Amino acid sequence: MVEKSSITTILIVMLAAAFLGAAGCRTVPSASAPDDAVAAGIGETEADEDLKNLMMLSEALKLAQRSHVDEHSYRDLVYSAADLMLHSLDPHSAFLPPEPLESLVEETSGKFGGIGLSVESVGNGVRVMAPVADSPAAKAGIKAGDTIVAVDGQSLQGVSLNDAVKSMRGEAGTEVKVTVRRPSGEEVQVPIKRDEIKVTSVKGAEQLGDDLGYVRIVQFSKSVPSDFAKALAQFRRKKVKGLIVDLRNNPGGLLESAVGVAEQVLPQGSEIVSVRGRQSDGKPNKFTAGWCQGRDTGLPLAVLVNGASASASEVLAGALKDHHRAVLVGETTYGKASVQSVIPLKTNPDCAVRLTTAYYFTPSGHQIHGRGIEPDEKVAVDEAERQRIYRQQVARERGGGVNLSQIGDRQLERACEILRGGAQPEQGKE
Numbered sequence: 001m002v003e004k005s006s007i008t009t010i011l012i013v014m015l016a017a018a019f020l021g022a023a024g025c026r027t028v029p030s031a032s033a034p035d036d037a038v039a040a041g042i043g044e045t046e047a048d049e050d051l052k053n054l055m056m057l058s059e060a061l062k063l064a065q066r067s068h069v070d071e072h073s074y075r076d077l078v079y080s081a082a083d084l085m086l087h088s089l090d091p092h093s094a095f096l097p098p099e100p101l102e103s104l105v106e107e108t109s110g111k112f113g114g115i116g117l118s119v120e121s122v123g124n125g126v127r128v129m130a131p132v133a134d135s136p137a138a139k140a141g142i143k144a145g146d147t148i149v150a151v152d153g154q155s156l157q158g159v160s161l162n163d164a165v166k167s168m169r170g171e172a173g174t175e176v177k178v179t180v181r182r183p184s185g186e187e188v189q190v191p192i193k194r195d196e197i198k199v200t201s202v203k204g205a206e207q208l209g210d211d212l213g214y215v216r217i218v219q220f221s222k223s224v225p226s227d228f229a230k231a232l233a234q235f236r237r238k239k240v241k242g243l244i245v246d247l248r249n250n251p252g253g254l255l256e257s258a259v260g261v262a263e264q265v266l267p268q269g270s271e272i273v274s275v276r277g278r279q280s281d282g283k284p285n286k287f288t289a290g291w292c293q294g295r296d297t298g299l300p301l302a303v304l305v306n307g308a309s310a311s312a313s314e315v316l317a318g319a320l321k322d323h324h325r326a327v328l329v330g331e332t333t334y335g336k337a338s339v340q341s342v343i344p345l346k347t348n349p350d351c352a353v354r355l356t357t358a359y360y361f362t363p364s365g366h367q368i369h370g371r372g373i374e375p376d377e378k379v380a381v382d383e384a385e386r387q388r389i390y391r392q393q394v395a396r397e398r399g400g401g402v403n404l405s406q407i408g409d410r411q412l413e414r415a416c417e418i419l420r421g422g423a424q425p426e427q428g429k430e
Contacts, residue, residue: 115197125181201217219313244419255315255339279357
């Protein structure tokens with residue numbers, strides 16, 4: 001049997017060869033260098049430093065595995081090291097062992113188990129971007145901006161995003177207790193019964209009076225472009241004079257789905273979003289509106305946004321605003337618009353790395369990440385009003401007998417006023 005220390009030594013030698021080879025490829029003689037040997041020596045020095053750091057990491061892993069008071073497997077230590085390293089880069093990068101990778105696929109398909117939260121990592125836990133509509137978390141009063149600092153009494157301080165999410169997921173019917181820190185600093189423990197989370201992404205397609213249509217996009221799952229196309233066709237048959245698209249509390253989802261909605265209301269060839277990162281060498285990768293059936297570039301649009309509209313919803317809102325295709329009403333969006341690429345590992349295809357590789361930019365060149373999208377018409381609401389509107393929206397969509405026009409939603413009312421007052425987008429018919 002080969003000892004683990006021997007395996008470690010072999011690994012170091014193999015990686016050393018890789019580093020030296022890579023350094024040789026990267027080495028380029030400078031104009032002032034007397035010959036190639038000097039330049040090669042510089043390359044080797046850099047490789048030596050890389051190898052020294054790699055050996056230090058290997059030694060730390062070996063010491064932890066052999067000497068820590070609790071026993072840990074090499075696999076667990078390596079997984080933890082990889083995840084913490086990636087997480088240190090930004091809150092959205094992470095190591096994905098098999099279970100979280102499966103969960104990511106489930107979530108983007110529109111069905112998963114748990115309490116129904118879209119979250120991002122912060123230093124002392126995970127911050128809620130938005131609760132999934134009609135989910136156990138939403139019913140329990142969890143709000144955008146809350147921070148989950150503990151799950152079942154276990155602190156999330158220093159816990160990776162994947163492990164935090166995993167701790168909140170479980171079989172339907174089981175209970176989990178989450179400790180919530182409100183933006184005010186108040187801390188409460190909230191018991192929540194888990195359930196199967198099914199996300200119907202396009203909801204509430206209906207008319208407001210005889211002249212306006214309304215549709216709410218909850219998040220951008222795979223089915224959104226086709227569902228939106230059906231709603232658009234429905235409103236076209238009824239000859240509405242304007243359409244309100246509600247993106248409030250939409251945490252995002254698939255970029256392709258946001259692009260698929262945008263191209264249905266923008267002229268073919270219009271830029272929707274550009275993606276810029278290190279791998280593009282400064283040249284943006286642009287997404288433009290392709291061919292689609294049933295495109296409507298003349299119907300006046302208003303888009304509702306708030307501080308919990310994030311990611312893909314910001315891409316859609318930014319594109320429609322920049323092309324003067326819609327009037328944005330509400331509050332500044334969340335400002336989370338970075339690209340996370342899921343890259344399977346060649347050494348272990350069951351695992352992957354989720355890495356932030358680029359940022360989204362609107363057609364006018366505005367970086368969304370960290371800044372958000374400003375509405376054209378600002379209508380701020382306080383937290384109590386926001387929660388009341390949300391509860392009434394959910395009750396209406398569940399058949400609770402609440403008329404949308406009777407909700408008392410000032411942001412929605414202002415959008416209706418703008419469309420009915422003849423606020424026409426500058427973009428004409430195709």
